[in-house]
Amino acid sequence: MEMKSEMNPINNPISTIVNHNLLTCRPDDTVAHCAHTMQAHGCSSILVEENGMPIGIWTEKDSLRMDVSNLAIFDRPVREFMNFPVKSIREDVTIGAAAVRFKEEKVRHLLVINDDNTPIGIITQTDVILKHGEEYYLTVKTVEQTITQTAPMAHESLSLHDTLKIISNSPQAAVCVQFEDGYGIITEKDVTRFLSQRQFPQTAGEAASRPLKTISKDANLLETRNQLVKTGFRHLGVHNHNGDIIGLISFSGILSSLQFEYVRRINTILEERSQALRTSQNNLHLAHKIIEASLDGIIIADAEGKIAYVNPTFTHVTGYSAEEAIGHTPALLKSGRHEKGYYQKMWEQLKKDGYWQGEIWNRRKNGEVYPEWLTITAIKNDAGDIFQYAGIFCDITERKNQEKQIQRLAYFDELTKLPNRRLFSDRLNMAVERAKRHDSKLSIMFVDLDHFKKINDTLGHNTGDAILEEAAERLKKCTRGEDTVARMGGDEFILLFPEIDSVDEVIKVAQRIIDAFSKPFTVQEHTLFVTASLGMSVFPEDGEDVETIIKHADAAMYRSKAEGRSTFNLFNPSFTEQGMRQLQIETALRSAIAKNEFELYYQPQAKAPNGNIIAAEALLRWHNDEIGKIGPAEFIPIAEEIGLISEIGTWVLETVCKQLKEWRDKDYPAMTIGVNIAPEQITNHHFPKLVQDLLDQYELNGSCLEIEITEGSFIDNPEQVKSNLHALKQIGVRIAIDDFGTGYSNLSYLRRLPVDHLKIDQSFIHGMFNDEGNRQLIKTILSMSENLGMQSIAEGVESQPQAEFLSEGGCSIIQGYFLSKPKPADEFEKHFQIPTKQKE
Ligand code: C2E
Ligand code: MG
Ligand code: MG
Numbered sequence: 065m066e067m068k069s070e071m072n073p074i075n076n077p078i079s080t081i082v083n084h085n086l087l088t089c090r091p092d093d094t095v096a097h098c099a100h101t102m103q104a105h106g107c108s109s110i111l112v113e114e115n116g117m118p119i120g121i122w123t124e125k126d127s128l129r130m131d132v133s134n135l136a137i138f139d140r141p142v143r144e145f146m147n148f149p150v151k152s153i154r155e156d157v158t159i160g161a162a163a164v165r166f167k168e169e170k171v172r173h174l175l176v177i178n179d180d181n182t183p184i185g186i187i188t189q190t191d192v193i194l195k196h197g198e199e200y201y202l203t204v205k206t207v208e209q210t211i212t213q214t215a216p217m218a219h220e221s222l223s224l225h226d227t228l229k230i231i232s233n234s235p236q237a238a239v240c241v242q243f244e245d246g247y248g249i250i251t252e253k254d255v256t257r258f259l260s261q262r263q264f265p266q267t268a269g270e271a272a273s274r275p276l277k278t279i280s281k282d283a284n285l286l287e288t289r290n291q292l293v294k295t296g297f298r299h300l301g302v303h304n305h306n307g308d309i310i311g312l313i314s315f316s317g318i319l320s321s322l323q324f325e326y327v328r329r330i331n332t333i334l335e336e337r338s339q340a341l342r343t344s345q346n347n348l349h350l351a352h353k354i355i356e357a358s359l360d361g362i363i364i365a366d367a368e369g370k371i372a373y374v375n376p377t378f379t380h381v382t383g384y385s386a387e388e389a390i391g392h393t394p395a396l397l398k399s400g401r402h403e404k405g406y407y408q409k410m411w412e413q414l415k416k417d418g419y420w421q422g423e424i425w426n427r428r429k430n431g432e433v434y435p436e437w438l439t440i441t442a443i444k445n446d447a448g449d450i451f452q453y454a455g456i457f458c459d460i461t462e463r464k465n466q467e468k469q470i471q472r473l474a475y476f477d478e479l480t481k482l483p484n485r486r487l488f489s490d491r492l493n494m495a496v497e498r499a500k501r502h503d504s505k506l507s508i509m510f511v512d513l514d515h516f517k518k519i520n521d522t523l524g525h526n527t528g529d530a531i532l533e534e535a536a537e538r539l540k541k542c543t544r545g546e547d548t549v550a551r552m553g554g555d556e557f558i559l560l561f562p563e564i565d566s567v568d569e570v571i572k573v574a575q576r577i578i579d580a581f582s583k584p585f586t587v588q589e590h591t592l593f594v595t596a597s598l599g600m601s602v603f604p605e606d607g608e609d610v611e612t613i614i615k616h617a618d619a620a621m622y623r624s625k626a627e628g629r630s631t632f633n634l635f636n637p638s639f640t641e642q643g644m645r646q647l648q649i650e651t652a653l654r655s656a657i658a659k660n661e662f663e664l665y666y667q668p669q670a671k672a673p674n675g676n677i678i679a680a681e682a683l684l685r686w687h688n689d690e691i692g693k694i695g696p697a698e699f700i701p702i703a704e705e706i707g708l709i710s711e712i713g714t715w716v717l718e719t720v721c722k723q724l725k726e727w728r729d730k731d732y733p734a735m736t737i738g739v740n741i742a743p744e745q746i747t748n749h750h751f752p753k754l755v756q757d758l759l760d761q762y763e764l765n766g767s768c769l770e771i772e773i774t775e776g777s778f779i780d781n782p783e784q785v786k787s788n789l790h791a792l793k794q795i796g797v798r799i800a801i802d803d804f805g806t807g808y809s810n811l812s813y814l815r816r817l818p819v820d821h822l823k824i825d826q827s828f829i830h831g832m833f834n835d836e837g838n839r840q841l842i843k844t845i846l847s848m849s850e851n852l853g854m855q856s857i858a859e860g861v862e863s864q865p866q867a868e869f870l871s872e873g874g875c876s877i878i879q880g881y882f883l884s885k886p887k888p889a890d891e892f893e894k895h896f897q898i899p900t901k902q903k904e
Contacts, residue, residue, distance in 0.1 A: 078162050079155035081192070082176045082185040088113045091120070091143035095130070098122055098142045099259035108253070109173045109186050112146045118183055120146030123173055124252040128232035132255075132264045133225050152177045155184060163192050172316065189316050207288055207302050208281035210318065211311030215240045215301065218250075220269030227268040228255065236312045238299045241272035247309055248272030251299055276301045281310060285318050290490060292318075293497045361436070363455040369393045372452070381436070381459045383429030394455070399433045401425040410440075414453070418442040423460070434461045477551040479529055480536035488550035488558055489610070495562040496610055499603055507570040508613055509559040509600040510621035511539060511577065514629040516555035516594065517707050518744075523590060530587040531594055538580040542573055558617075567602055567634065574598050574632035581630070595630035597621055606635045615640070622646050625705070645691075649702050652688045657715055661688055664719050665886035666737070668895055669857060669879040672871040677895050679770065681738040681879065682720050683886045684712070700742070709742045714754065716740075720769070721762040723889055728764075732896040738770040738800060743777040747784055752791035759795065766796025772823065773799070775807025786817060793818035800857065805845060815852055821877070822849045826860025829880070832869060839869070846873045 087110040089098050098110050102124070112120040126145045130137050152175040153162060165174060166189050176185045216234035218227045220243050227250060230239045238251040250271050258264050258271070265271040278301035279291055291300060292315060302311040361378040365371050374389045382389075382397060389396065402425065414420045420440045427433050436457040443452040475487040483491070492508065499506045513535060520528035532555065539549045539557055548560040561570055581596045599621025607613040619639040624631045626642065633639070656662055662684060669679040684696045703709045720737050727735070745751055759766055771792065778785055789799055800821035801814070805828060824845050831838040842858075849856045858870045861880030870878060884895070 076159055077156045078153065078159055078176060078187055078192075079184075081159065082155065082187045083107070083191065084185045086111060086183060086185045089122075089142060090114065091146070092141045094139045095122075095127070095142050095145060096138040096259055096262050099127065099256045102256060103260045107186075108188060108256075110142075111150070111175065111183060111186065112142055118150045118152075118175060119143075120148040121150055121173055121175065121186070122146040124256045125172065125232075125237055127255045127259055128228050128237070128252055130228075130259075131225070132228060132258075138259065138262045147171075150175050152181075152183070153187065154178075159192055162187060163189075166192065205285050206281065207279060207283050207285065207311075207313050210285060211281075211302055211313055213311065215309050215312045217242055217309075218268040220244075220248075220267060220272070222268045224264055224266060224268065224271055227271065231255070234312075236299060236314045236317065238312055238314065239268070240276060240301060240309055240312065241268045243269065243272075243274070246274070247276040247278075247301060248274035249276045249299060249301070249312075253298065276309070278303045278309065279313070280304075286490060288313055289315075289318055290494055293494060358456070359458070361455075361457045361459075363389075363394060363453075363457075365394065365453045365455070367449075367451050367453075369453070371396075381428070381434075381457075382426070388429075397426040397428075399425040399427040401433065414440055414442050415450070418444070418450075424457075434459055435464055436460060480533055480551050482536050482540075482557075483548055483550040485550065485552050485558075488548060488552070488560065491548050491562070492560055492610055492614075495560060496603060496613075498562070505564050505566075505602055505604070507561040507564050507567070507600055507602045508617050509561070509570065509574065509598055509632075510617045511557040511559065511596050511598050512621055512625070513555035514595045514597055514625075515705075519592065519594065521707065523587075523592075527587050527590065527592075531585050531592065534585055534587075535581075535594070535596070539577065542576040542580055558614075564602070570600050570602070571632075571634070574600060578630060578632060597624035597629045598632035599624055599635065600632065601635040619644075646702065648691060649694060649699055650706055652691055653699060653703055653706070653708055656686060656688065657711065662686055662712070662715060662719075663888065664716065664723070665888055666892040667879060667886035668884050668892070669738070669877050670883050672867065672875055672878050675883075677735075677883075678877070679736040679738060680892065680895075681740075681772070681886075682716060683740070684716055685886075704742060704744060709744050710748065713742055713745045717755065717758055717769075721758045721764055724764055724768050725762040727893070727896070732893070734765075734768060735896075736768055736770050736798060738772050740802065741771045741773050741777075743774070743780065746771070746773050746777050746788055747781050749784055749788065751788050752795070755792060755797060756795055766792075767798065770798035770800055770820070772802040774802050775804070778813070782813070789817055789819075804856075805841060819852075819854050821855050821857050823857045823859050823879075824875075826880075829858055829860045829866055829870075830862070832866055842870070842875075843873055846870075846875055850874065 085105060085107065087101055087105055087107050089101065089110050089112055091112050091114050102108065102110050109121055109123040111118050112122055120143065122142050122145060126147065129145065151169060151171055153165060155176050155178050157165075162174065166172065172189045174187050175183050176187050178184050213235065216230050216236065216239045218230055218239050218241050220241055227239055227241075231237060231250065231252060238249055241248040241250060248269075250268060250273070254271060254273065277291075277295055277297055279288055281302050281304050283291075288300065292298065299312050299314045301309045302313055304310050358375060358377060361381045362373075362375040363371055363378060364373040371389050371392055371394065374384075374386050378389070379385050384396065410420050410422070418441065420438075422438060423435055424438050425433055425435050437460050438455060438457040440453055440455045442450045443454060445451045475484060475490075476482065477484045495506050498504075513531070516528070516531070519531060532551075535555075535557070536549065536551065539559065543549055543559060543561075546562060548562070550558050550560070552558050559573075561573070564570060577596060577598060581594065585592045585594050599617050599619065601607060601613045601617040601620060603613050606616045616635040616639070619642070620633040620635040623633045623636075623639045623642065626646070627633070652661075663686075664682045665685050666680040666682055668677045669681065670677050684700075686694050686696070686699055688694065700709070703712055717739055720739055724735075724737060741751075755766075755769065755771075758764075759769070773785075793799065798820045799818060800823050801819055802823045803825040804822040805825045822845060824842060828838045828842050828845075832842065846856055855876045856874075857877040857879060858866075858875045859879045861867050861870065861878045861882045863882055866880075867878055867882055
């Protein structure tokens with residue numbers, strides 16, 4: 065696994081995190097005054113200035129060195145207790161480098177200065193760790209592996225004076241206080257508080273805060289850090305399975321356990337020093353000192369490959385002393401794990417490029433095989449001949465182990481390598497806590513691919529996976545390094561924008577994502593269009609906790625789906641109910657057939673102008689006990705989205721066939737029933753066979769069925785649809801184009817299809833007398849269908865004048881409330897007994 069470079073807060077300059085709230089005081093200010101100032105500003109340090117020059121820093125830790133039995137202490141000048149000289153760091157130094165400084169100098173505060181050496185703030189270890197973001201390293205270790213000492217402990221009756229001694233000797237700068245019935249804690253922060261209040265308690269018990277918050281020894285450092293941030297405490301007790309306190313963990317404990325040195329070694333020193341080695345080819349003397357002190361193992365060999373020099377780290381890693389190694393070739397370290405060809409290639413490249421870098425398995429003197437990261441540079445003399453080789457390496461056993469552990473900890477999605485739900489939620493929790501503290505905004509975004517299930521089902525999971533990987537890439541390209549793109553599972557992604565100034569920023573990203581997804585995906589030989597629907601919410605406007613903003617971003621995403629997909633929405637309170645309802649419908653739909661919740665209604669169609677009922681349309685009705693009645697206009701699109709439409713459609717077809725057989729058995733006159741067929745059904749090449757089988761099963765003629773498809777059915781696979789229509793036509797089934805005039809039919813294409821009826825969309829009929837345009841359109845459709853040799857059906861006819869206008873225009877068949885509303889089968893049967901009927 066490679067180190068994550070995309071997530072690189074440690075490469076940001078410290079100016080991005082420094083607290084500009086720089087507290088200053090004069091050397092003669094009293095400690096009580098200074099403590100009070102620090103307390104009031106929630107700072108843990110203060111800069112002591114004299115004549116505008118920084119001369120010292122006084123920190124909470126320094127208060128521990130005071131003699132608390134002496135009450136005059138409160139009025140002593142701070143100069144007696146401050147640290148000097150002031151250690152400073154430039155604002156353009158990276159966070160990672162700052163962390164190294166903290167560790168090397170063993171300080172916890174550094175004065176941040178700008179180009180002109182003007183102090184601009186104080187940076188603490190805590191600032192660094194909060195911003196660090198290196199979850200990789202934090203997840204690797206448990207608390208138990210990190211705490212090196214037992215918790216410093218004071219009995220409640222111990223005097224404060226002696227207790228403070230314990231604190232100042234403890235690396236955690238805190239002490240656990242043992243009571244009869246549990247534990248409390250005193251930290252240096254408490255001591256500052258006492259100073260500022262000008263009053264010291266007498267005993268540890270009086271001074272302690274209770275109870276001591278604890279964390280299990282098995283928790284990892286990431287969880288611990290999150291817990292520290294969440295509680296706002298600087299220390300947590302570490303408890304074992306029996307509940308005993310076995311240690312204390314603090315931010316600085318976590319920080320020192322972070323493997324900065326290691327990161328630095330791998331990433332920076334290796335680069336810089338091998339660079340230095342290359343450029344100082346003629347100046348090995350100069351490099352000598354660095355080499356001796358290097359944390360990396362270094363070997364220098366002559367042109368024949370005989371070792372001429374090794375540094376102390378070499379001995380440390382391999383176990384061979386300089387005397388033992390010199391004169392041998394590096395084959396001394398051969399592990400036997402690599403083929404001969406491996407070394408051959410290495411030498412070839414070295415001779416050709418003068419440089420080789422890679423991972424290699426070697427064997428220590430004690431027989432142990434270990435992996436190292438090795439860089440070899442060929443050193444040439446003035447004549448251009450190689451006269452030496454320099455090898456620099458580090459032992460990466462630890463890193464390998466960590467990689468394994470990291471994989472095991474499963475914070476990442478295997479397919480896309482993105483953070484998974486768990487890591488996302490960790491980061492979101494952190495970001496929310498931070499936003500609360502800094503009074504800032506953050507945003508999250510749900511991204512759901514449209515119709516992804518269809519791709520998976522029709523083109524297979526490999527194609528689906530390739531699309532998901534590509535989608536992940538596109539999402540990452542649309543975001544910044546500090547944002548998180550995570551995969552929630554399936555075709556759902558979630559993004560975190562941890563710090564935003566305004567909503568506009570997120571809207572811009574959303575637009576970028578929509579644009580990125582408007583380009584086709586090429587997978588194997590397929591060119592596919594996969595759009596995405598997005599929903600965003602903003603903290604704190606749209607919710608003050610993690611659950612709420614997630615719920616609201618989800619609701620906003622559902623709104624985008626409802627609006628026709630490939631769009632984005634920012635949360636709006638009106639969305640929630642709708643989103644919930646959609647979810648409720650989805651869930652209920654899955655069991656609707658099994659629970660027998662569907663029913664078919666029938667709406668008659670009459671011949672104009674005499675009004676004889678010649679056919680009917682079957683319309684699906686759904687009643688769910690919890691939701692109530694839901695219309696097909698609402699649930700059919702949802703059934704399509706979740707892949708249930710074919711199953712429901714088959715139920716409809718079979719129910720119609722059953723009904724037709726029942727009516728025939730009752731000797732009612734033969735009647736054609738129109739059945740609405742979804743695009744997914746008519747595109748399926750099994751469809752004609754399904755219809756044929758049902759007709760056979762119920763001993764029916766093809767002519768008693770008319771399938772109604774919409775113009776949208778021709779988009780995906782027109783050839784298949786065409787061939788299906790011909791097959792259906794062959795068995796006598798009639799074909800109608802439903803909602804005609806609203807889609808985008810290709811008329812010349814339509815001409816080549818075996819279509820019997822065009823059903824003029826109801827919107828034209830409803831608007832007939834408001835708008836001359838609608839009347840024109842109706843007339844055009846009527847004459848066009850005549851030209852194409854088809855008949856037209858007007859649907860949604862509600863009044864006599866509408867019916868008359870249509871019949872005058874040559875419309876052959878009428879359907880609508882004017883004749884009858886759709887009715888359950890038993891009520892519909894009455895139409896058979898009254899052959900001529902104009903109006904209810
Ligand atoms: P559609 O196929 O265009 O059906 C006609 C719709 O217009 C029906 O709505 C019907 O109740 C309504 N309607 C009929 N006469 C009038 C009238 O005079 N005035 C007004 N305002 N409306 C009228 P419904 O039943 O709500 O169905 C809506 C849509 O749901 C249907 O439009 C159809 O596209 C779909 N649908 C219904 N049943 C099924 C089904 O079994 N399978 C599939 N795939 N879709 C179905
Ligand atoms: Mg219809
Ligand atoms: Mg219609």
